[in-house]
Each structure stands twice: as C-alpha cells, then as structure tokens.
Amino acid sequence: MAVRLHVNGSVREADVDPEMPLLWALRDVLGVLGPKFGCGVAQCGACTVHVDGQPIRSCVTPVAAVSGRVTTIEGVGATAIGRRVQQAWSELDVAQCGYCQPGQIMSATALLKGKAKPANDDIDAAMGGNICRCATYTRIRAAIKQASGQKTEA
Numbered sequence: 001m002a003v004r005l006h007v008n009g010s011v012r013e014a015d016v017d018p019e020m021p022l023l024w025a026l027r028d029v030l031g032v033l034g035p036k037f038g039c040g041v042a043q044c045g046a047c048t049v050h051v052d053g054q055p056i057r058s059c060v061t062p063v064a065a066v067s068g069r070v071t072t073i074e075g076v077g078a079t080a081i082g083r084r085v086q087q088a089w090s091e092l093d094v095a096q097c098g099y100c101q102p103g104q105i106m107s108a109t110a111l112l113k114g115k116a117k118p119a120n121d122d123i124d125a126a127m128g129g130n131i132c133r134c135a136t137y138t139r140i141r142a143a144i145k146q147a148s149g150q151k152t153e154a
C-alpha cells in the first residue's frame with residue numbers, strides 16, 4: 001500500500017505494509033537514517049522523532065497512524081530551538097558513541113518547545129525515557145540548560 005508521509009519538509013511516498021513501524025519506513029524504505037533502532041519496544045528512545053512537534057517512539061508507531069508532519073534529527077535544525085539544542089550539544093561535546101543522541105536531541109527539543117527554561121526535574125521527566133549506555137546524562141542536562149539560556153552546572 002502506498003503511504004504518503006511528510007518528512008522534514010518533503011512529501012515522501014512509501015509502498016509498505018500500513019502496519020510497518022515508522023522507524024522501518026524511515027530507515028529501510030526512505031533512507032532517513034538518523035533515527036536509530038535500540039529496543040524496538042518503546043523503552044529506550046533511540047528512535048524518537050517528532051510528529052507535529054510531539055516526540056513519539058517511531059519503533060512502535062505504524063506508518064498508517066502517522067498523519068502529521070514527521071521531523072527527524074536530519075530536519076530538527078530547521079527550527080531555532082532545534083538549532084540551539086544542536087549547537088549546545090556540539091559545544092559541550094555531549095556525544096560519546098553517539099548512538100542514542102539523535103533521540104536525545106529530539107526529546108530535548110520537544111521539551112524546550114513546551115518549556116523554555118526547564119528545571120532539573122522537568123529535564124529528568126522529559127528525558128527519563130531516553131537511555132544512554134555511555135551515561136552522558138550529566139552533559140545532556142548541561143546542554144539543555146545551555147540551549148535554554150540557563151547556567152550549565154548540572
């Protein structure tokens with residue numbers, strides 16, 4: 001079945017089973033490789049993308065259920081908040097192996113869209129579902145603080 005998806009500002013068509021998870025359609029059919037496969041059961045956050053600005057786990061979201069605009073790590077820098085987040089990530093050298101970081105940045109950007117100056121508790125609540133096996137959590141928190149114009153002590 002042909003499914004039409006809006007991805008990072010472009011209309012893309014994918015001839016897929018409508019039950020295919022969005023992550024598979026993005027990576028294996030459309031070649032959008034930023035979102036990562038981690039657990040496949042909505043527990044790690046590596047696959048996080050936005051649909052109409054809301055973070056979702058693309059590993060458990062069927063393409064047929066996606067009617068809004070999909071933004072991935074490849075497109076998040078088109079917004080001012082996304083740019084600020086990516087810049088802070090780069091300046092604070094957040095990534096270690098990097099595998100979880102696209103999902104971390106997507107969750108952080110969604111957080112800052114909803115709350116311009118998040119406190120530590122807000123960050124913990126919004127980012128708690130994004131696992132980092134390299135334990136970059138302290139730098140992630142600092143980068144979110146920096147992107148929001150707050151002091152960066154963790």
Ligand code: FES
Binds near residue numbers: 041042
């Ligand atoms: S791969 Fe989707 S949450 Fe882990």
Ligand code: FES
Binds near residue numbers: 099
């Ligand atoms: S940077 Fe390696 S898993 Fe997060």
